[in-house]
Each structure stands twice: as structure tokens, then as C-alpha cells.
Amino acid sequence: MTSTILEKVSAHAAEAALLRRLYRTMAAVRRLDREAVALRGRGVLPRYSSVLGREAVQAGAVSALDAARDEAFPADDELGIAIAWGRDPADALASRRSRTGAGGLGGPVAHAVGWALGAKLDRTGGCALVGLGPGAGSSAEVREAIRTARAAALPVVFLSTSGRGESAVMPVLLVDGADAAAVHAATADALAQVRAGIGPLLIDAVLPGREAWPARDPLLLCERRLRETGTVGDAFFAQVADTSDALAEQVRGRLAAA
Incomplete structure (x- = not known):
């Protein structure tokens, strides 16, 4: 059946709205990341690891979740997931203050699998999203959690950019990690x-790779696609930049004063 003009207009509006949402989140994460790197240099956040270049992966994946029933489990090194999921930025960064990890508490992968088991037993329809990068937990812990998730067919979506090899033990969706909208679509499918x-x-x-920038800079790619929708202009991007700067200043003040 041929799409009607109203259906096409609605689809265009939905795409533009998603891109605006993604851009706002990614811009905030990029600005907070820059601030956190500066605070690391001042000794305030000695254990902070930059998320530069991973904003589209983290924001795009979280944007597909259903806030009413799903749950995201960001690792300490996944600022973008934490921010996209609505965590307080200063709280999300606070764990990077100490020079050693807390230890003994279990990583986010184990927590995500445990939560998914509860969601399945309670029949909520909820799914867990969790990354497999640094900070996910020890190798043994992650392997055991994945084994449990597979054996019990638990509702977990794992997210990876590190090529750690888990792809051989479960179905895999490949996606362009520079394209936030593509990550969103892949996560919705997953x-x-x-x-x-x-x-x-x-x-x-x-x-x-960084040699592909700026053409494949995730933030600039999202900006170009958003401009192509014809729904925003320079004023939108200036407002987002101002808001991100204000947020970074607030977070800097809180962390530096603590």
C-alpha cells in the first residue's frame, strides 16, 4: 500500500524529533566529557575515562528504551548511558574521584542479568540494556552473567564497541557506531x-577511527542530518550549546567543591 502524504509528513516529523532529542543528549555528553577530562587533569576525577566518539552509541541505544518498563545499567566508564538515562551528571561522575575501584560490589552486567531475571519472572515485559566495555565487571563475572542470560533466555540487550568476543555466543546486530539514529533503530529492533x-x-x-573525523564525528554527523530535516537552524544549536555549557559549569562547581 502506498504511503499517504500525511503518513510521510508524520514520519518526517518523528525522525526530526528523534534527531533533536539525540543531538541534545550527545551535545550534553560531549560537553560534560570535556569538562570531566579537564577535572581529571586537575586531580578531581583521576579515574575518569573519556567517552569521546562513543556518544552516538550510548545515546542512541538508551533512546530506544521504554522508560516505563526497561532499565539501563551504565558502567562507571559509560557517562553517555548514564546521562541519556537521566542520571544526575555529578553523581554519575562522582565514582571517578577515587584512584582505586570500590571492588566487591559486582559489575553492571551481573546487576542487569539479575534485574532481567526478575522482569521475566514478574512478566513485566521489561528489558535490560548494559554495555560490555571497560567497567562491565571482571571477565569471569561477565562470562557467567552472559551464560546465565542465555540459559534462562533473559531479556537483556548487550552493547559492545570493544570486540571482546561475546558475539559468538548470542545473536548479533551490527550497526554504524557513528550514527545515533542507526543505533536507535538497531536497539529498537533488538x-x-x-x-x-x-x-x-x-x-x-x-x-x-579518529582518522575518519570530522566526516564521521558522531555529533557533527547528527547535526548535518538534523539540519537536512529543515526543522532547525543556527538558533537551535546555539541554545543547545548554551544549555550544555551551563550544565557543565554546574557540574564542575559541585565536583570541585565536594
């Missing part, structure tokens, strides 16, 4: 499959 009961699934987001 969530639909996981909700249908296939068990855990891995999204493997392929990141461009």
Missing part, C-alpha cells in the same frame, strides 16, 4: 526480539 523471548542479544556498534 528490544523487540528480546521481548519476544529469543533471549539475550548483542548490538555490536562499529566505531570509526
